[in-house]
Amino acid sequence: MRAAVFGVSDGLVSNVSLILGFAGASAPVETVRLAGLAGLVAGAVSMAAGEYISVRAQTELLQRELDLERHSLHQNPEQEIRELALIYRRRGIDPDVADAMAKSAMATPELALETHAREEIGVNPASLGSPHLAALASFVAFALGAIIPLIPWYVTAGSAAIIASVVVGSITAFGVGLALAGFTGRSRWFSAFRQLAIAAFAAGVTTLVGHLVG
Numbered sequence: 001m002r003a004a005v006f007g008v009s010d011g012l013v014s015n016v017s018l019i020l021g022f023a024g025a026s027a028p029v030e031t032v033r034l035a036g037l038a039g040l041v042a043g044a045v046s047m048a049a050g051e052y053i054s055v056r057a058q059t060e061l062l063q064r065e066l067d068l069e070r071h072s073l074h075q076n077p078e079q080e081i082r083e084l085a086l087i088y089r090r091r092g093i094d095p096d097v098a099d100a101m102a103k104s105a106m107a108t109p110e111l112a113l114e115t116h117a118r119e120e121i122g123v124n125p126a127s128l129g130s131p132h133l134a135a136l137a138s139f140v141a142f143a144l145g146a147i148i149p150l151i152p153w154y155v156t157a158g159s160a161a162i163i164a165s166v167v168v169g170s171i172t173a174f175g176v177g178l179a180l181a182g183f184t185g186r187s188r189w190f191s192a193f194r195q196l197a198i199a200a201f202a203a204g205v206t207t208l209v210g211h212l213v214g
C-alpha cells in the first residue's frame, strides 16, 4: 500500500510538472497531450523497471541467505540448534524450554528452515515478495497519478485546461498526503499540506522554466 501511495504521488508530481511546463511554454494542446502521455508511459515503465530490479535483487539476496541456512542446517544441525536456543535464551525464555524449542524446530527440514529463517534472518521463506507483482503495482500506481492532470487536456485546452490540471492535481496531492499520514502517523493536515506544497513547488519550477525557455 505504501509503495502504491508513493507511486501515485510520483506519477502526479512528475506529470503535473511536465504538463504545466509545456503549458507554461504556450505549447499547443496536441503537444501538451503528447508530452503528458509520454511522461506517463516513460515514468510508469521506468518506475516498474526500477521496482522490478530492486525487488528481484532483494529476493535473490534473501534466497541466497536461505540456501546458506538450509546448507548449514543440513551440515551442522547441532550447532544450529545451539544458535537458535541462544536466540530464545536471549529473549528471556527459560534455558531448558529454549533448548527444547530449538530441538523441536528440527522436526522437519521445512520447519527448521522456516523457524531459523524467521528467527535469524527475519524473513518468511514462503513470502519473499514477487518482483513481477511489485513492478505491476508500481506501473499502475504511477500511471494513476500521472493520468489525473492529463485528463483535462483531453476535455478542454488553454487556460481552462491549465486551471483544471492545477485543481485536480491539488486535490489529488492533498488526498495522497492524507493517505500518507495513515502510514507515517503524522498529523493529517500537516501531511496533506506538505504533499500539496511539494507538488506546487515542482509544478511551479517547471512552469517557470517552460515559460522562460518557451
Ligand SMILES: [Zn+2]
Binding pocket: 069, 080, 083, 084, 116, 120
Ligand atoms: Zn540457523
